[in-house]
Amino acid sequence: xxxxxxxxxLVLFFLLGEAVRLVFLLPVSGGVLGMMAMTLTLMVxxxxxxxxxxxxxxxxxxxxxxxxxxxxxxxxxxxxFQGQWLAVGAALLVGTFLSVLTTLLxxxxxxxxxxxxxxxx
Amino acid sequence: xTELPERLLSMMDTLSASPALxxxxxxxxxxxxxxxxxxMGRPLWLPPVVLSAVLLSATIxxxxxxxxRYQDGAEWLRVLLGPATVALGIPLYQQMHHIRxxxxxxxxxxxxxxxxxxxxxxxxxxxxxxxxxxxxxxAPKSVTAPIAIGITKELGGSVPLMMGGLLITGVVAxxxxxxxxxxxxxxxxxxxxxxxxLNGHAIGTARAFEISPTAGAFASLGMxxxxxxxxLILPLVFHL
Numbered sequence: 001x002x003x004x005x006x007x008x009x010l011v012l013f014f015l016l017g018e019a020v021r022l023v024f025l026l027p028v029s030g031g032v033l034g035m036m037a038m039t040l041t042l043m044v045x046x047x048x049x050x051x052x053x054x055x056x057x058x059x060x061x062x063x064x065x066x067x068x069x070x071x072x073x074x075x076x077x078x079x080x081f082q083g084q085w086l087a088v089g090a091a092l093l094v095g096t097f098l099s100v101l102t103t104l105l106x107x108x109x110x111x112x113x114x115x116x117x118x119x120x121x
Numbered sequence: 122x123t124e125l126p127e128r129l130l131s132m133m134d135t136l137s138a139s140p141a142l143x144x145x146x147x148x149x150x151x152x153x154x155x156x157x158x159x160x161m162g163r164p165l166w167l168p169p170v171v172l173s174a175v176l177l178s179a180t181i182x183x184x185x186x187x188x189x190r191y192q193d194g195a196e197w198l199r200v201l202l203g204p205a206t207v208a209l210g211i212p213l214y215q216q217m218h219h220i221r222x223x224x225x226x227x228x229x230x231x232x233x234x235x236x237x238x239x240x241x242x243x244x245x246x247x248x249x250x251x252x253x254x255x256x257x258x259x260a261p262k263s264v265t266a267p268i269a270i271g272i273t274k275e276l277g278g279s280v281p282l283m284m285g286g287l288l289i290t291g292v293v294a295x296x297x298x299x300x301x302x303x304x305x306x307x308x309x310x311x312x313x314x315x316x317x318x319l320n321g322h323a324i325g326t327a328r329a330f331e332i333s334p335t336a337g338a339f340a341s342l343g344m345x346x347x348x349x350x351x352x353l354i355l356p357l358v359f360h361l
Contacts, residue, residue, distance in 0.1 A: 031268075035341075060209065069198055103319050
């Protein structure tokens, strides 16, 4: 029961996010808007109830299960993209390698620059 | 009295019309994938999601189920993706003190890194002669599924191809974050978590929660911000 009560809160925030998305014609998913609303609400109320914590942990741990139905689609539409696989594979592998490298270097550099300027203050 | 094979066929038909079969198969493949992953000694290069997806696809093919029908049934699971995304706001709140301490590097890194995540992929694919449909399917590869579906539709891409790209991106992003943070001697779990979420969406975030709750919170933040940012920017850039 407590977990279901937490789940109800998550669903309500999701619906809120969807409502905001539809009313303001935003290109962002209701889930992400709901996530932002959830974080802001918790910052205002200042605490996570046990029911909300258990429901969210449960859902987060099965996140991968929830994307599986979408993921298997690629195996059933594979022949549609014949002759494109080299481009797709290279873009995914090399592109992701470069973007991970960029993120790590930027964060490392900026954090070090930040601590240095703090030390100088 | 109809023959047994005929009844078997019509049974399969009726069962596959109900969501229970699709959900059962997905859950079964999920647990089998996790089990196989643990049995193989948890190899980083073969995360449970890939194992499960291959098993699930093979089962659907072997049972010769209609893929569109499977999708309809599995919609019941996909509906939960929305509340699950909302749930990521809770670790985000719980780790807010860590995030506050790093807001400046985060805000500087995000726009550049999220844009480049899309640009690198599109430029490489374009250079190798990919069609516009393929480019539109690859552009949101680092974005979490519920947002990426919307972006790809808006750009005119293929949702199944995008989802496959999402899977591979999540897996290789996890591998590369591990590899590169070792090479660059980055042990800060906040940086690793942020890079996992920004580049590897839900799959990277799942991996980050294995490292620590702090890494998980930074991954949720990276995933959320990348999703919002990419959804706002990509349609504008793509139409230029």
